[in-house]
Amino acid sequence: MSKKKIAVLTSGGDAPGMNAAVRAVVRSAIAKGMDVYGVYRGYNGLLNGDVEQMNLRSVSDIIGNGGTMLYTARSEEFKTLEGQKKAAKHCEELGISGVVVIGGDGSFAGARALTNAGINCIGVPGTIDNDIACSEYTIGFDTAMNTAIQMIDRIRDTAQSHDRCSIVEVMGRRCGDIALQVGIACGATAILVPEVGFNIETDVVERILTTKKTGKQHFIVIVAEGVGGVVDLAKYVERRLGIETRATILGHVQRGGSPTLRDRVVASLMGHKAVDLLAEGKGNRVVAMKNGQIVDFDITEALEMPRVFNEDLYNIAKTISI
DSSP states (O other): OOOOEEEEEEOSSOOTTHHHHHHHHHHHHHHTTOEEEEETTTHHHHHHTOEEEEOGGGGTTOTTOSSOTTOOOOOTGGGSHHHHHHHHHHHHHHTEEEEEEEEOHHHHHHHHHHHHTTOEEEEEEBOTTOOOTTOSOOBTHHHHHHHHHHHHHHHHHHHHHHTOEEEEEESOSSOOHHHHHHHHHTTOSEEEOTTSOOOHIIIIIHHHHHHHHTTOOOEEEEEETTTOOHHHHHHHHHHHHOOOEEEEEOGGGGGOSOOOHHHHHHHHHHHHHHHHHHHTTOOSEEEEEETTEEEEEEHHHHHHSOOOOOHHHHHHHHHHOO
16 A cells, blocks of 8 residues: 655745744654655745655754745746646646645635645644734744844834834734734833724824823834834824934844744644644644644635734733833
């Protein structure tokens, strides 16, 4: 009887911890007697045959590396029905019956399409934004926040030395989780996120003025990428309050670097769970964390779930960061 063959790929934006997930998939699959293949550069690798069989040593010493050893890319061709059929055909030619897809919502939509084309797929949430509705945690989130905190602590040193206001943009186009938790951790005077409407006067200027009356002379304002406008906001605050104000966009520095312990462990657990599901012959599933436990959902159900922003945490942040 021939061995079951599965593959693993990373898709969309890279996230610290993806390598730990790849490592877990490879070693869990081999432990179950499977052959496992690494697909390079996302779905493009399935279309172009950029696939290589992996062994235990293929993933040695990658658990602490940022980025993804399999590289990642977005594929316009795979979005077409013809592209999906072509990818499925290449899997069939290699004898691959299942694929672990590590990425975000767009990657999961691709996994659903490939499952519909006859190749079982399991999604693993890898995105620093923590914006997968079905999972309370995504691989890379903790590392991104810790990187942001390290940068903001340095910015604070300068802001304090010069009695400045620093307005810092962190990543999160549709999701304010990084901004919210980083804002709490750095004691930001104000936090702006895409999920909550705001007024510059009441939510930024007045909070700075209130804090200034208590004796504080330097201020940090955290803004999520999806809100944007930090340069204009800095100019407004300086003009309005007469406080020297600087804008900083942290950008892709948040995506890189060695993953934290939490990201390494969660990625390992999720990768292992994905292999278990494929071993059971399941497909069209997403691995997720719910109440601290690793669980799985139907991909369609997962993609249709509304994301819930933690407004209680946001209100606590407003209370204690003043």
